[in-house]
Amino acid sequence: MLKGSEARHSDRPVDQSFLDRWSPRAMSGEPIEPADLMVLFEAARWAPSSGNAQPWRMMYGRRDTPQWPLFFDLLNDRNKLWCVNAAALVVFASRAITDSGRASVTHSYDTGAAWENFALQGTLKGYVVHGMQGFNYERAKQVLEIPDECRVEAMAAVGRPGRIEDLEETFRAREKPSDRKPLAAFVCEGVYRL
Numbered sequence: 001m002l003k004g005s006e007a008r009h010s011d012r013p014v015d016q017s018f019l020d021r022w023s024p025r026a027m028s029g030e031p032i033e034p035a036d037l038m039v040l041f042e043a044a045r046w047a048p049s050s051g052n053a054q055p056w057r058m059m060y061g062r063r064d065t066p067q068w069p070l071f072f073d074l075l076n077d078r079n080k081l082w083c084v085n086a087a088a089l090v091v092f093a094s095r096a097i098t099d100s101g102r103a104s105v106t107h108s109y110d111t112g113a114a115w116e117n118f119a120l121q122g123t124l125k126g127y128v129v130h131g132m133q134g135f136n137y138e139r140a141k142q143v144l145e146i147p148d149e150c151r152v153e154a155m156a157a158v159g160r161p162g163r164i165e166d167l168e169e170t171f172r173a174r175e176k177p178s179d180r181k182p183l184a185a186f187v188c189e190g191v192y193r194l
């Protein structure tokens with residue numbers, strides 16, 4: 001798998017790991033050992049959250065297990081085309097109520113931090129980790145029996161890198177690390193001038 005930093009260049013000297021994480025679609029179809037997958041969840045566990053509420057909730061299905069169809073069938077048709085070679089599919093949800101019963105303001109924000117830890121750790125271990133919004137959120141809630149106080153946030157596919165040639169044709173040209181807007185597009189000193 002191409003390292004993101006082989007194709008991307010930051011404008012300022014950030015750690016290479018931020019550039020190395022990207023979202024390939026080519027995966028090999030090999031399974032993942034549960035212990036290996038747990039390392040990614042462990043990284044997510046150490047994300048910061050408001051009041052240390054840790055509102056993230058993750059459900060997963062590994063390929064060749066009875067859980068796999070529950071997750072795979074949630075995907076839209078386009079994501080199914082490449083996720084067929086994933087080793088695991090994960091649904092990230094967040095709990096909008098803290099353990100002490102208060103409404104959480106930052107449950108989605110905190111869960112985003114956990115997802116990024118998950119993705120960075122997966123990349124460091126040589127896995128493809130690819131986030132997805134292209135799935136049926138309502139069905140995910142029903143099928144996975146996610147309680148009402150939780151918001152379904154996103155899914156992710158995890159797998160071993162595969163060959164670009166095996167990807168469906170329309171994905172091949174897009175199989176490269178993307179660029180970013182410059183800092184000036186989203187950072188300003190003082191009031192909002194963006």
Ligand SMILES: Cc1cc2nc3c(=O)[nH]c(=O)nc-3n(C[C@H](O)[C@H](O)[C@H](O)COP(=O)(O)O)c2cc1C
Pocket residue numbers: 021022023024079130131132133134135154176177178
């Ligand atoms: C929350 C989220 C949802 C995404 N949804 C999809 C998706 O449904 N299908 C897909 O192919 N890529 C999806 N992506 C991948 C993004 O397009 C990708 O992260 C973005 O273009 C930046 O590229 P990079 O991750 O390679 O740096 C998603 C990414 C995130 C973080």
